[in-house]
Amino acid sequence: MKIVVIGGSGLIGSKVVNDLRTRGHDVIAASPASGVNTITGEGLADALRGAQVVVDVANSPSFEDKAVLEFFETSGRNLFAAEIAAGVTHHVALSVVGTERLAESGYFRGKIAQEKLIRASGVPYTIIQSTQFFEFVGGIVQSGTEGDTVRLPTAYIQPISSDDIALAVADYALGKPLNGVVEVAGPERIRLPELVEHFLSATHDPRKVVADPHARYFGAELYDDTLVPGANPRLGSVTFDTWFRRSQAAR
Numbered sequence: 225m226k227i228v229v230i231g232g233s234g235l236i237g238s239k240v241v242n243d244l245r246t247r248g249h250d251v252i253a254a255s256p257a258s259g260v261n262t263i264t265g266e267g268l269a270d271a272l273r274g275a276q277v278v279v280d281v282a283n284s285p286s287f288e289d290k291a292v293l294e295f296f297e298t299s300g301r302n303l304f305a306a307e308i309a310a311g312v313t314h315h316v317a318l319s320v321v322g323t324e325r326l327a328e329s330g331y332f333r334g335k336i337a338q339e340k341l342i343r344a345s346g347v348p349y350t351i352i353q354s355t356q357f358f359e360f361v362g363g364i365v366q367s368g369t370e371g372d373t374v375r376l377p378t379a380y381i382q383p384i385s386s387d388d389i390a391l392a393v394a395d396y397a398l399g400k401p402l403n404g405v406v407e408v409a410g411p412e413r414i415r416l417p418e419l420v421e422h423f424l425s426a427t428h429d430p431r432k433v434v435a436d437p438h439a440r441y442f443g444a445e446l447y448d449d450t451l452v453p454g455a456n457p458r459l460g461s462v463t464f465d466t467w468f469r470r471s472q473a474a475r
């Protein structure tokens with residue numbers, strides 16, 4: 225199959241591209257760095273010519289509220305116009321578990337808009353909602369940092385390794401469109417402050433965690449289960465400790 229991976233140079237995209245190529249498919253890693261831009265439309269029609277599947281794992285370069293919304297809306301519109309013209313028969317997109325519960329957050333309003341465009345596009349689709357990547361825990365720490373403390377909500381999190389999520393994305397890209405949402409999560413559920421304490425201790429970071437049920441997560445207040453999947457998610461196998469050991473060894 226010819227498969228175009230939009231955001232094919234990113235953390236998840238580069239792994240999805242490798243995985244699908246290893247399985248023998250004709251894969252285009254599409255991103256501005258390789259001359260394919262979903263915002264300007266540059267290179268899009270050429271990249272999609274003859275493609276059956278498009279995997280969208282692009283992300284907004286800016287996380288500022290208005291910029292994120294504009295990114296996902298413009299990118300989605302341009303992408304679906306090009307997909308319809310090229311006769312693409314499966315659109316696979318990576319979203320976040322709980323997106324529909326996080327409308328207080330500017331970033332998630334962008335993801336809600338992305339999912340809405342997918343459902344309205346008329347192109348058969350699969351939306352993969354993933355929990356947070358282990359690689360993103362550092363970003364969560366930064367977002368909650370106030371001086372030498374990190375203030376975090378007490379909600380549960382069930383983070384996943386980028387290898388596990390990339391494998392899931394590749395599997396769904398080769399399957400039939402589900403015209404719905406699947407959830408993918410890591411093997412362990414833990415309260416956010418506990419995970420971050422573990423992360424800070426592993427990285428010898430002296431910042432102290434303050435658990436506050438009302439602290440915001442990227443602008444949104446969380447319930448215990450806002451960030452975790454419902455019944456029957458696909459589960460990755462890599463735990464935080466295994467991921468951390470591997471990522472230190474790879475340095």
Ligand SMILES: NC(=O)c1ccc[n+]([C@@H]2O[C@H](COP(=O)([O-])OP(=O)(O)OC[C@H]3O[C@@H](n4cnc5c(N)ncnc54)[C@H](OP(=O)(O)O)[C@@H]3O)[C@@H](O)[C@H]2O)c1
Pocket residue numbers: 230231232233234235236237254255256257258260261262263264281282283284285318319320321335353354355356357360
């Ligand atoms: N972080 C998390 O914990 C988490 C959890 C669940 C789901 N997700 C979702 O996972 C997806 C991928 O995240 P990631 O961390 O792998 O992203 P990433 O490493 O930041 O990569 C972003 C990719 O988007 C591309 N891109 C940016 N602007 C583009 C444009 N105008 N046209 C085409 N491509 C463009 C970039 O290309 P260049 O390299 O050429 O700039 C890059 O390949 C996102 O949609 C995110 O919402 C993230």
